[in-house]
Amino acid sequence: MLISPAYAQGIGGAGGADMLTSFLPLILIFVVFYFLLIRPQQKKQKEHKAMLASVRRGDKIVTAGGLIGTVAKVIGDDELSVEIAEGVKVKVARGMVSTVLSKTEPAKGDDKDEKEAKEEAEEPKKD
Template sequence: MLISPAYAQAAGGGAMEGLGAFLPLILIFVIFYFLLIRPQQKRMKEHKAMLEAIRRGDRIVTNGGIVGTVVKVVNETEVSVEIAENVRVRVMRDMIANVLSKTEPVSGGGESKGKPANEDGGQGPDDGSGSGNGGTAGKLKGLLSGKKS
């Protein structure tokens, strides 16, 4: 007679105990998703968008640490990168770690063709031209001093 009430109590809470046992595992998975999986997916999406936006004139860093300027986009998987004067290598687009500087979009006039957005093309206050307006004299002096425009 004493055994039958004990079996009755154990049988009544069986469904809730099964859910309660999996609750910590579900909670751990939710925490992992928000702390690890979701941020990694966001970074991968941003990196893919960065790789698709690479164009001629961008300064890049490869996964091997080589810094260079994109000379030509060969196809959707390769770019030609100049790492020193007259030294060009072909790099797989997936192996580009970071874009250091972007070029300005080429306008209809073609004035800023191939100039990076963060470089002033030798027309800044340190080029010694004295004018600062980027006239012909400033460009000529920059060329004679060895600066590339």
């Protein structure tokens, strides 16, 4: 007979190395996405959350709707009263503040700032 019989190949013994090389591009794509997309977004979210926590009376803000106004009163943890024109005040959810245009000096009753002022006054000046 001129035709040789064809036999099925057995399962290769190097399956572990083949699995790693086949998943390597997928792992590499995930690492690139993490450093270019996920990590910067988490950092931006953290900065925005800190900015929202530091909003106080007198700050000039821009809301997500585009209104520019001055914080007249901090009503609660998640609500602000914003003066958008003379005598016109609106309530705004704290989460809807997109940016703080200008910060005001802390109030005199703020314990942290009073302690810092006392420490600066007590330190002897070096010439």
